[in-house]
Amino acid sequence: MVARVFIDGEAGTTGLQIRERLASRRDIELLSIPDHLRKDVAAKADILNSADATILCLPDAAAKESVSLITNDRTRVIDASTAHRVADGWEYGFAEMDKGQAAKIAASTRVANPGCWPQGVIAFIRPLIAAGILPADFALTVSGISGYSGGGKSMIEAYEAEGETANVFSPYGLTFSHKHLPEMKRYATLDRDPLFVPAVGNYYKGMLTSVPLQLSQLDSIPTGATLHAAIADHFAGVSGGFVEVAPLADLGRSDELDPQALNGTNRMRLHVFANDARAQAVLIATYDNLGKGASGAAVQNLNLMLGADEATSLAA
Numbered sequence: 001m002v003a004r005v006f007i008d009g010e011a012g013t014t015g016l017q018i019r020e021r022l023a024s025r026r027d028i029e030l031l032s033i034p035d036h037l038r039k040d041v042a043a044k045a046d047i048l049n050s051a052d053a054t055i056l057c058l059p060d061a062a063a064k065e066s067v068s069l070i071t072n073d074r075t076r077v078i079d080a081s082t083a084h085r086v087a088d089g090w091e092y093g094f095a096e097m098d099k100g101q102a103a104k105i106a107a108s109t110r111v112a113n114p115g116c117w118p119q120g121v122i123a124f125i126r127p128l129i130a131a132g133i134l135p136a137d138f139a140l141t142v143s144g145i146s147g148y149s150g151g152g153k154s155m156i157e158a159y160e161a162e163g164e165t166a167n168v169f170s171p172y173g174l175t176f177s178h179k180h181l182p183e184m185k186r187y188a189t190l191d192r193d194p195l196f197v198p199a200v201g202n203y204y205k206g207m208l209t210s211v212p213l214q215l216s217q218l219d220s221i222p223t224g225a226t227l228h229a230a231i232a233d234h235f236a237g238v239s240g241g242f243v244e245v246a247p248l249a250d251l252g253r254s255d256e257l258d259p260q261a262l263n264g265t266n267r268m269r270l271h272v273f274a275n276d277a278r279a280q281a282v283l284i285a286t287y288d289n290l291g292k293g294a295s296g297a298a299v300q301n302l303n304l305m306l307g308a309d310e311a312t313s314l315a316a
């Protein structure tokens, strides 16, 4: 069966990438709206209600409006915006988060695609809390760097206008109220907000999310091997996922720690570095903000919802 899929916001950064990923699929017919009607409410209502699935690649308010225009119970929705990530009735679209999460996404009609930063944090911290290694009230700090495409069209234009004169490394979110905090806290199963200091770099895409751990704060101090084993065990138990765990780093450095290393893929790679004598560790995830951080995850969720395997759908 061919599924009719509408990408609402197909001209934006995330929408364009999803379009490219789906263009050669034989099991999908991409529906499109004429450019001059792409914000016309009546035209949008028609196309949204004629689709089997729609992927919303819109600002939050526009995403909420599009959902409200769907009046049938057939059209399934994947929302790439922040609008529904902690909303009732929506499944969180991080398939590797738990053993059963892919099945929950497959069965859902409303899926919220995760924010790029929270995915790296959740990948590490949820298994560590579940294993009893970190307490839920642990005072967590998160930092990292993302390419400027993470900020969408307006940030891309701003960086490209400045070119090489743009700041190479710009911390932001310095009021500590980033829009990703609610989903980070909820799905990492933390009791309190992390201190989150992201940064944007002067390059297009690819990111690195870093979670340092002062383990001496804990009553029972885990070794690096214990941290690594808990994370590796979790992802070994999740079949068909795109998250991989690097071997425990013993050199104190890694040539793989390039935020652009996984660009163009839907993969996320998790690294654990530790100094047991100092009771210190740092957990570092690398992935493409436009891949696993956005479009790749959206296509992964669409495949789950359609019961499709991307490789066989391309070959079919």
Ligand SMILES: NC(=O)C1=CN([C@@H]2O[C@H](COP(=O)(O)OP(=O)(O)OC[C@H]3O[C@@H](n4cnc5c(N)ncnc54)[C@H](OP(=O)(O)O)[C@@H]3O)[C@@H](O)[C@H]2O)C=CC1
Pocket: 008, 009, 010, 011, 012, 013, 014, 015, 038, 039, 056, 057, 058, 059, 060, 062, 080, 081, 082, 114, 115, 116, 149, 150, 151, 152, 153, 154, 289, 290, 293, 294
């Ligand atoms: N870039 C990234 O790395 C990630 C982005 N996201 C999320 O995905 C969503 C899209 O982001 P991104 O692609 O980066 O943003 P962009 O700004 O690149 O694209 C958004 C697109 O939506 C269009 N648009 C705005 N309002 C409407 C409307 N009412 N109807 C139809 N189209 C509309 C815009 O058109 P116009 O410019 O003409 O207004 C633009 O083409 C956002 O919610 C973002 O938070 C999620 C994860 C990562």
Ligand SMILES: CC(=O)N[C@@H](CCC(=O)OP(=O)(O)O)C(=O)O
Pocket: 080, 081, 082, 114, 115, 116, 117, 146, 147, 148, 149, 150, 151, 155, 180, 198, 199, 200, 293
């Ligand atoms: C570099 C940059 O600005 N990144 C974006 C996050 C990108 C992302 O995950 O998108 P959502 O907006 O859908 O959550 C930010 O921090 O707001």
